[in-house]
Amino acid sequence: MKGLLxxxxxxAKLFLREPMSAFFTLIFPLMYLFLFGxxxxxxxxxxxxxxxxxxxAIPSLTAVIIGITGLMSTTMTMATYRESGVLRRLRTTPVxxxxxxxxxxxxxxxxxxxxxxxxxxxxxxxxxxxxEGNAFSVLAxxxxxxxxxxxxxxxxxxxxxxxxxxxVAGMVLLYPMMFLSGAFFTVDLLPxxxxxxxxxxxLTYVVNLLRGLWTGQxxxxxxxxxxxxxxxxxxxxxxxxxxxxxx
Amino acid sequence: xxxxxxxxxxxxxxxxxxxxxxxxxEVREGxxxxxxxxxxxxxxxxxxxxxxxxxxDQGMVRVLGVDPQRDGxxxxxxxxxxxxxxxxxxxxxxxxxxxxxxxxxxKAADWKDLLAQLGLEEKRNAPFSKxxxxxxxxxxxxxxxxxxxxxxxxxxxxxxxxxxxRHAIWDLVRDMRAKGKTVLLTSHFMEEAERLCDRVAILxxxxxxxxxxxxxxxxxxxxxxxVVFNLDGGLSPVLEEALSRAGRLEVQGERVVVHGxxxxxxxxxxxxVNLLTGLGVPFRDLRTEQPxxxxxxxxxxxxxxxD
Numbered sequence: 001m002k003g004l005l006x007x008x009x010x011x012a013k014l015f016l017r018e019p020m021s022a023f024f025t026l027i028f029p030l031m032y033l034f035l036f037g038x039x040x041x042x043x044x045x046x047x048x049x050x051x052x053x054x055x056x057a058i059p060s061l062t063a064v065i066i067g068i069t070g071l072m073s074t075t076m077t078m079a080t081y082r083e084s085g086v087l088r089r090l091r092t093t094p095v096x097x098x099x100x101x102x103x104x105x106x107x108x109x110x111x112x113x114x115x116x117x118x119x120x121x122x123x124x125x126x127x128x129x130x131x132e133g134n135a136f137s138v139l140a141x142x143x144x145x146x147x148x149x150x151x152x153x154x155x156x157x158x159x160x161x162x163x164x165x166x167x168v169a170g171m172v173l174l175y176p177m178m179f180l181s182g183a184f185f186t187v188d189l190l191p192x193x194x195x196x197x198x199x200x201x202x203l204t205y206v207v208n209l210l211r212g213l214w215t216g217q218x219x220x221x222x223x224x225x226x227x228x229x230x231x232x233x234x235x236x237x238x239x240x241x242x243x244x245x246x247x
Numbered sequence: 248x249x250x251x252x253x254x255x256x257x258x259x260x261x262x263x264x265x266x267x268x269x270x271x272x273e274v275r276e277g278x279x280x281x282x283x284x285x286x287x288x289x290x291x292x293x294x295x296x297x298x299x300x301x302x303x304d305q306g307m308v309r310v311l312g313v314d315p316q317r318d319g320x321x322x323x324x325x326x327x328x329x330x331x332x333x334x335x336x337x338x339x340x341x342x343x344x345x346x347x348x349x350x351x352x353x354k355a356a357d358w359k360d361l362l363a364q365l366g367l368e369e370k371r372n373a374p375f376s377k378x379x380x381x382x383x384x385x386x387x388x389x390x391x392x393x394x395x396x397x398x399x400x401x402x403x404x405x406x407x408x409x410x411x412x413r414h415a416i417w418d419l420v421r422d423m424r425a426k427g428k429t430v431l432l433t434s435h436f437m438e439e440a441e442r443l444c445d446r447v448a449i450l451x452x453x454x455x456x457x458x459x460x461x462x463x464x465x466x467x468x469x470x471x472x473x474v475v476f477n478l479d480g481g482l483s484p485v486l487e488e489a490l491s492r493a494g495r496l497e498v499q500g501e502r503v504v505v506h507g508x509x510x511x512x513x514x515x516x517x518x519x520v521n522l523l524t525g526l527g528v529p530f531r532d533l534r535t536e537q538p539x540x541x542x543x544x545x546x547x548x549x550x551x552x553x554d
Contacts, residue, residue, distance in 0.1 A: 006350040010343060017338040081336070089333035089390070092298065093351040094323045 003095050007103035011077075015107055021073045025115045028068075029061040030122055032184075037127055054127045058119050059210035060183045062142065065115040067177055067203050069108050070149025071156070071170040077104060078157035079166035082247060091246040101244070105150055112146050132216035141213045141222075145206040148229040151236015152202065158243030177203040182211075205229055249312065251276050251398050251429045252297060257306035259292050266292040268453040270306070274398075279420060279430040281440040283540075284450035285548055290433040291331055293450070294402050297431070298328050311398060324353060327391030327399040329384075331406075337376035341367055341386055344375065348390050356395040365389045365419065381412030388419060399423055401432040405439060417443055437541035447540070451548045461540050468546060470538035471495075474505045474519045477531045486528055493518045 016022050033054075040053035081087050090100060123129040152173070160166035178184065180194060181203035187195050198204050209225035219226065252274035259267040267289040274280040282290045295301040296308055299315030299322055308315055315322050335344050345358035362368050365385045370378060378386065384404060391399055401420065405413040420443055423430055434440050440447045441461045448458040457464055471494070478501055482490075490496055494507020494515060507515045516535045523530050 003350045006347050010339070010347050013343075014336055014338055085330070085332050085334040086336055088330060089335065089387075091300065092323060092328035092330065092333075093348060094320055094353075095351040 004099045004103060007095075007099055008106050011103050011107040012110065015073070015111055021076075021111075024068045024072065025065055025111050026118060029065050029115055029119055032061055032064070033057055033119055033122055034126075052127075052129075054123070055129050056211050056214065058116075058123045058129060059138075059214040060207055061119055062116045063145070063181065063203055063206040063210055064178055064183045065112055065119075066142075066145050066149045066206055067174055067181075067183075069112045069115075070146070070151075070153045071174045072153075073108050073111070074104065074150050074153025075156045075160075075166050075170045076163070077108075078154060079160060079163045082157070082245060083163045085247070087246045097244060097246070101154070101240075105147075108150060108153075109143075109146055113142075116142065131214065133214045134216070137213045137219065138210070141209045144226065144229050144233070145209060148233035148236060149202070149206070151233050151240060154240030155236055155243070158240050158245065177201045180204070182207045202228065202232055250274060251311060252280075252431060253307070253309040254293075254297070255307040257293065257296060257308060258304050259289075259296060259301065260304055265453050267296070267303075270450070270453070270455055272448055272455060272458060274429060274431055276429055277424065277427060278445040279424050279432065279443055281444035281447045282431075282433045282450055283435060283437060283440045283447060283544065286435070288450040288548075289453040290450055291402055292453075294400055294431065294433055298326070298400055299323070324394060325396055325398070327394060327396035329387045329391045329399070329401045329404060331402040333387070335375040335386075338374050340372050340374055341378070342371045344386065345389060345393070349393050352394045354395065355393050358389070358393065361389040361392055364422075366415075379412075381408050381415065384408065384412070384416060385419070388416070392423075396428065398429045398431065401430060403433055403435070405434070405436065413439070437539060437544050441540040449544060449547055456547045457543070464543045465538055465540060468538055468543045469508075470542050470546070471506045471508050472515055472538065473536040474507075474516050474533065475536060476503055476519075476523075476533035477501045478503055479529060479531070483528075486522075486526055489522050489526065490519065493522065 036057045037054050087100070153170070156166050156169050156173075160169055176197075180187075180190070180198045181201050182198065183203065187198050187204070190198065205225040205228045209222050209229065212222050212225075213219075250273035252272075254273070255271045257267055257270040258265070266287075270289070270293055272280075282293060284290050292301060296303045297310050297315060299310075299319040302316055310322055311325055313321050339347075342358075342362065345362060349355040349358045362371060365388060367382065367385055367389065370382055373382075375383070375386070388401075388404075391401070404420070405416055408416070417439070420430055420432070432444070444461060446458065446460055447464065448455050449464075450456070457467075459467070474494075481501070482498055482503060487496065490503070490505055494505045497504040497506065505515065505519055516533075520533070
């Protein structure tokens with residue numbers, strides 16, 4: 001238990017010392033929030049069903065953070081630790097691999113939460129965004145989405161042979177997802193063919209679920225999203241446990 | 248007294264390559280035991296089988312009385328391991344690494360004492376990536392000493408270090424022995440094994456080809472000693488003939504090397520100096536070279552290049 005606490009605290013410090021991960025998780029989404037605010041202002045937009053674009057920016061950008069922490073932070077940390085021999089050194093101590101994995105999940109989850117809280121605070125203070133959903137529902141959807149994306153990260157870290165390939169795989173998945181999942185602009189605006197592609201992107205389901213819950217839609221409208229994300233989570237756990245290697 | 252480490256008939260293959268073949272030895276409590284050998288001789292594979300990091304194909308291994316494969320947890324709690332290739336996260340500070348790793352052991356030594364012992368106090372707040380090679384190795388030794396272990400494994404401890412760092416680390420290893428710990432190390436520096444180890448096993452092609460104290464290994468070689476000196480005027484035929492009676496001659500320009508075992512009564516160096524002064528030949532920079540563990544090593548493992 002003491003080992004888990006110390007490892008978690010250490011990993012949190014290391015996360016914040018790494019300028020790239022701290023920037024992309026905490027600062028980059030805020031920059032987009034202000035960009036959206038500047039573009040759309042406070043006027044209602046027909047494409048958003050009469051809502052202001054900024055009102056749905058928070059759940060959308062939260063989805064982006066989840067994509068980044070899952071595919072960049074988790075993947076890179078685990079792949080780097082394995083390739084450079086950090087895990088090898090840990091293996092000579094009595095610490096359990098579960099402690100190492102759990103600390104990683106806790107820290108990345110906490111940082112994702114922090115990123116979302118910063119967005120909410122900025123949105124409320126600067127744009128007085130409306131929140132019509134249920135806070136617990138949003139939180140539950142957020143936990144499910146985060147964990148299922150961390151699962152993808154661990155899968156990539158476990159299956160890719162080197163840090164470089166893990167990074168490339170993460171980027172190849174992340175970039176199209178950010179633009180085609182509806183996080184930055186609604187999928188309805190995209191050509192029909194591209195809309196079909198977006199149905200294959202896990203982040204699309206995160207965007208749909210979080211945006212729906214944020215605007216007060218019931219869970220019943222999002223059974224597909226929940227099903228896809230839960231399936232990914234189970235797959236992620238199985239594959240990452242099976243493919244975990246110390247070296 | 249039971250040996251700390253017992254190995255009998257250890258065998259490990261990777262595909263068709265036999266890395267370790269029928270290796271048997273014991274390590275006694277309180278000694279520094281060294282394994283030396285050319286690259287690919289099976290040193291690291293052997294040590295990793297003892298550490299429980301690799302599963303032997305055949306043979307019996309007992310470390311502190313337990314089987315590393317069945318009771319790895321006990322072993323990891325009671326031994327210190329320094330690996331040939333391992334790392335810490337770049338931005339982890341020295342004190343943080345010690346504090347973190349201390350939390351993994353049920354009865355950890357006080358890391359603040361280790362920091363002082365290993366001369367890392369000044370580097371307490373330095374990130375791992377900013378440490379020199381010697382400082383990194385000292386930190387890894389500190390981590391290996393955290394469980395206050397009975398047995399310490401050190402794999403290629405001083406590879407890539409400058410002479411100062413190497414000597415400082417040798418002192419630390421002797422210090423471990425003085426505190427009653429047993430040390431099992433691998434090295435490819437013969438000088439290191441000769442100066443540091445109580446007993447040395449020489450491995451080649453996965454087998455132990457010799458195992459004894461360094462002094463006994465050198466005596467057993469019955470190697471020639473060498474007398475080396477420089478002659479300003481070059482070698483005259485008279486002198487050449489006289490010297491050849493003392494031993495085998497090797498001439499490299501002004502430099503002359505006499506290889507020989509000397510007489511039972513007269514040492515080779517006395518014989519050579521007597522000859523030179525008797526003939527009135529001026530010479531410079533005369534020195535003798537005794538056989539070392541490196542000579543033993545080369546005579547046992549051959550001179551051809553490995554991998």
